[in-house]
Amino acid sequence: MIEASTPPSAPHDRRRVFFARLKYVVEAAIGVGLLSAAIWVLHRKFSDLTLAQVISEFEQLSTTGVTLSILLTVASYMALLVYERLGVAYVHAKVSIALSSMTGFIAFVFSHNLGFALITGGSARLKLYGPVGLSVGQIVLLSTFTAWTFCLGAALVAGVTMFGEADRIAKLVAGPPIVTHAAGAALLATLLAYLLLGIRRRHIEWRGHRVETPGPILTPLQIVVPAIDIALAGLALYVLLPSLPIGPAGFVGLYVVATSIGLASHVPGGLGVFEGAMVLMLPELPTESLLAAMLAYRLIYYLGPLGLATTMFAVATISLGRPKR
DSSP states (O other): EEEOOOOHHHHHHHHHHHHHHHHHHHHHHHHHHHHHHHHHHHHHTTTTTOHHHHHHHHTOHHHHHHHHHHHHHHHHHHHHHHHHHHHHHTTTOOOOHHHHHHHHHHHHHHHHHHOHHHHHHHHHHHHGGGGOOOOHHHHHHHHHHHHHHHHHHHHHHHHHHHHHHHHHHHHHOOOOHHHHHHHHHHHHHHHHHHHHHHHHHOOEEEEEEEEEEOOTTHHHHHHHHHHHHHHHHHHHHTTSSSSSSSOOHHHHHHHHHOOOOOHHHHHHHHHHHHHHHHHHOTSSSOOOHHHHHHHHHHIIIIIIIHHHHHHHHHHHHHHHSSSSO
């Protein structure tokens, strides 16, 4: 939990406002830069393709692959609901499993598709958790907890992959594999430090607030559960692709690197940025096959759940708005 500390002074307030604005400017610049680079990569890679080629390749996707992708997508979202439940436990809220599952699904789908997880997912949680007694502070903390949980799982998968697939990942920065190894080691070392810090219950001062560590049960689950979710999500794309020169474990690592870059861009769903990163890391795949698989993946993992989540949110909102008899 987070408790307020001593109010900051006026000069400190001005510094916080300045750095907050600077942060938004830097994030916007990074997003524009990543999106521009992705557009250039995709144009260079796919400019010779015709719509007929893509449609033909799309129609040749195997029924087995599509079915497996759907099943893995369902399993991935079920794992997401587990760490929604972890967030509920962290903020000490009394919420039914049914409500947390519905709210978590809607919040995560909105975050995946629209970006800005703390705003989009947080708004959905505010609408659905507010009527059952959660405070705004609890909802903000829960949204922050779940977003951070995803980052921990991504760090674990990416950190391990940066040793096994260093050559491919290094293509993203046009640097030597040793740079990738160093980044992987830094991620794993940071995770270990977080694990050691988090399993001991204590309060830490951070940005004028007291932050409670998750404790010995939630901390390891924060790392393991999202890693499972990420693996399932990556495999949902893997089964749609033709024969690959790397195994599923290596592919999942490349997937999480591309996903992380897409999230850093703040482009909704990482659209274009994710695809550009995958193209760079998998140059040996036929362009039409890769594009068809990624389009199918967008439909299965993003747009399908988005339609369902939007319907659920609309129904829940209408139900909440009806006067109780």
